[in-house]
Amino acid sequence: MNYIINGSLLFDTEEHLLSNKQNNKTLTLSAISSRLFCELLKNPAGVTREHLLNVVWSEHGLTASNNNLNNHISILRKHLEELADLHDLIKTVPKKGFALNRNHMIVLVEGEGKPVRTVQRTTVKEKPSFRPIYMSLALFILVLLALFTSLYGDKIHSMFANTQPKTFYKYKGCVLKTLREIPEKKRQASIALVMEMIRKNDVDCEYDRYDVFFYLSGEEQSTHQFRMLSLCRNENGGNYEHCYSIKVV
Template identity: 30%
Template structure:
């Protein structure tokens, strides 16, 4: 992925990169120094508004408040002193940042400032945080869905393998109600269940002397 990396060249000799606060001399690139985040924002703001008298309130808003931070006059004075010392170490005088009494500060116009924009590759660690968070959210949703499928499968397998309860077992009382027939002819075997009941009732109503010899006994139902 490609991105834009902006550099400022101060007085043709000093490179300043606001992205990470790196500042170095053109002849000593391996000897970079790094400003703090607030110092880097402050120097970049001065460079972009050089030649203008900037009030403290405007600086507070641009460097701290717009990022959800707060500062004070004492803190601002300390950062101004730090920038002056850093620029002096690179051969620039303390007059680069001028104090305007009761008004604010002025970045000198005596220095030449050149802006250079270069394309550079952005590594995975530099990708927007929102993209990484989106991937994490999708991964969590997939894991939850997979867990749900596993739970449903376990529940179904348990339901199928669960044996019938005792209430579904054949009644022991029913086993005591037996009707024993012997020597039944082929015609009675073809009767439907309802016809068999009618046939048994008809036989019971007959007189004793007419009782068929084929029916030996019928055990009573104890239910």
């Protein structure tokens, strides 16, 4: 079976070959990268790290590790960008695994080139409006306040009743936003703390776009500790579709 992405990039699963008919570029993947790409294409909505490590490595008698997986994901992303400018096809799902960007169409075809089925259809983007952006942001802030209240108590409501998130730091595709002003002398330590948590939870700022919301109380600023940060995938200018929180133990 072969796959066609966006009508131009062909992936021959048997030959491990990527080819773009528009620019005549071709590239042969390694056996590991080919198996990995196959599993991603079979599971466009999402696949766990455990599944990939087992199917791509362990079942073939190879050593499975997150480091190996991350390296081959990076290799695939580079190849896809070089051949067809598909740098955003593979999305990282922190704490879970990987998924394919819904903005790209993927079709499964037979050896003769006849389409078997559409694996993934592109999503139709409507003209953005400010109303849904403000509504989604307001809803997220309310949810975030509720989460922090469960951790810190009712004092959060009085402290943040009229608070708007402020951009604190940008690193590639990740934008850090804080709900509390942080003194200049503590900014670098706070940035290092949040970025460390992002890396530990496999958030890929190189290829994914996230708004990262966090709050540091005065006590936590002094000890460089905090209890929770929340991430929202930002693909529509602030109209968040996927948000989740990471609790720090």
